Amino acid sequence: MGNKQGSEFGGIMVRTEKSIYFAGDVVKGNIYLHIIKSGYHGNVVQFSIVGKEKTRWQTGSGKNSTTHYGKNVFYEDTVVINTFLDEKLMIGQFVFPFQLDLPSDLPGSFYYSDGLLASVGYKIKVQVISTSKSINDIKNEQEIIIREPIKEILQVSQEKETANLSTWCCKKQGSCSIIAKVDKNLYQPGEYIQIAYDIDNSDCKLNIRNVDVIIMSRLNIRSNSGSQYRVEFKINSFSQNGIQKGTKLQSSASTGCSLQLINAKHPAIVLTPSTAGNLVNFSYHVKINPNFEGCTCCSSKPIVQVPTTLLEVLPQDYQEPILQPENWQPQAFQPFIIKSNSTNPFNNNNLKNMANPMNS
Template sequence: MTGVIHISLTSPIPPCYLEFQFKGKEYTYWIERRTNGKTTRTYRYVGNTQVCKVRYNMMKWDFPLNSGGYSIPFTFQTPTGIPGSFYYTLGSTQAMIYYSVYGKLISNTEKLKGKTRVNINQNPSSYKTNINITKNAKLSTWCCSPKGILTMQVHWPQDTYSPSQLIECLLEIDNSQCKLPVTSVTAKLYYNLRILCNEGMHHFSSEVLLNANFDRQVQPGEKAMGQNSIRMQLDISSMRNKISNLHTTHGKLIECAFLIEVKAQTNGSCMCCGDSSSITSNFVIVPDNISPLAQVVIPTGWSPQIYNTVSMVYDSRYEVGPSGNYNINQPQGYVQANNIPSYDQIAPVVDYRNNLQIAPSYETVVKNSQRIEEINNTTAIEPYLENIDNPGMKE
């Protein structure tokens, strides 16, 4: 992720340092009501676990910091293997995975701090193409009367989609060995959500997001194969707003999976001794590119001093407090521009005045402060520091 921390001082402050913090959490909540015939009891379940929480010293001033504006660009390589941002609410049920970036300017007498939410995309564990699934369904009608075998084959070009894409597939049906006609074909997209609480109890939710019906008939003894196969399309962009924050997720407390069931509809079926004429496939739904959440409000006359970019890489040595047990690939070491010391090391005396640049125009500051980039499938917006301990200072 990339960003800029902006500091605006209306009066000087003593020698200080700038702290950077990246934190992620999973949170779940739901209510269950149980009745024993006479009384009804309400049970509330809560899950809360820390994904990660790291702190670094970005910069240190061994001299008083004068009033004025300061902008410190930064890059931060987030840990791999963590779940993506996720927001789900249905009734009283909640499931969230959220991340925040904090900036703190700390001296002996002052503390300015601010934070902003950032969105993290979880990379798919695999990306499959040209997927073929075949099923030979032994069909029966009422009273277990056998009607032969219906063969279905579904061809998917890929298994990973974003909400703005069109899902397509080809369905081949061999009805030459079956006595039942296929009257139509349906496709159903739905999700399964499983969440856990701290005590290990789980809650399951499932919802059909899209139903599509294709008016295609295949009579007994006929085939719909090759050039005569059935082409199906599912336009998931029509429900883009509904799943904008709902996508495939594998966290410690939250798991969300998407599936599509393709079914050949027939006249009559007996499931006690026959098979279902359907094929269910797993899919990965990933978010679209994330747009900026909000714009930074630039103070009147804003013309800050711009520092060199500070580069940071996630390292588990700088974790603060307990975190979830994720499979995180940890980069070796902590890299910064200007050889700035890390959080738990004793910082040598460094004069950062040599890194100051000529203050740019207001238009340049606005352009730089609104710069949003994606690195390692992560999007961030810049935090703007605000003073909470000294009412005399402004943002």
């Protein structure tokens, strides 16, 4: 995973126990170093982790088009894992176990690239630093996925909207209110959201033909210059019958429904959890959209949006085995514990992918 760069002198690789972590977790892994030829000028083994946001989108067209860019390195740590006594690396196999404490307020990983770019990504990089201008560093990197932990208290989520209706832009038709709630504010992909809504149409002269109940996702991105862009996606939806003018749907007869958190058009695609970065913000909400009779296109409607958070919950014992090459008999070093130097983060493939020639 990631870019790899070997050398005629050998190769290096980093592998973590898992490919997915939560912010605040402890990342454990190994750095494998295989030197097959003497004469490499450099004896420092360095570890670094970088968290970076990127955005890009275009507005306008032709000569009037503008491309907006955003880049934010919100998390970065670099430490020296080991310094060999000999300034020229000796031939041999070496393994350096490490343990990294992640900050608890990191944003979740995210990637979207259909017509625009919005990404939040993390990479762990390891390298043996060359002291010769004619010899490149021996280096390797691995991407890891980070999810946001539960930050909210589990509770019912509710919103209310009231709007004054008019037809043909100027003919007043009274007001309508809608209260909508979902059974909780935190969900996992594939769960069902229990939705209830009350409609007070007693002061309105318009019938409500039907009510659309929709699960939406929303992507908000920013550039370094402060420009902003928003795009919304319909995840799942259905429609229910409305009510007549001058009537009220009492709370005791609330319209209840259940809607699953899946991509209705592509059910096999697992929904991406919510993330809250500086440049990239991805969220979900339940939308209650009433459709009135008559021409109300220039009038406001009582559209209710109830925010929800989508989380990813992994088993407590989730762990991927760290494999090592055949005939691998390394010199093992004591685990290196890395404490984050960042006080404010916002200012697994197999070993066969190791930088060649690993198995020579």
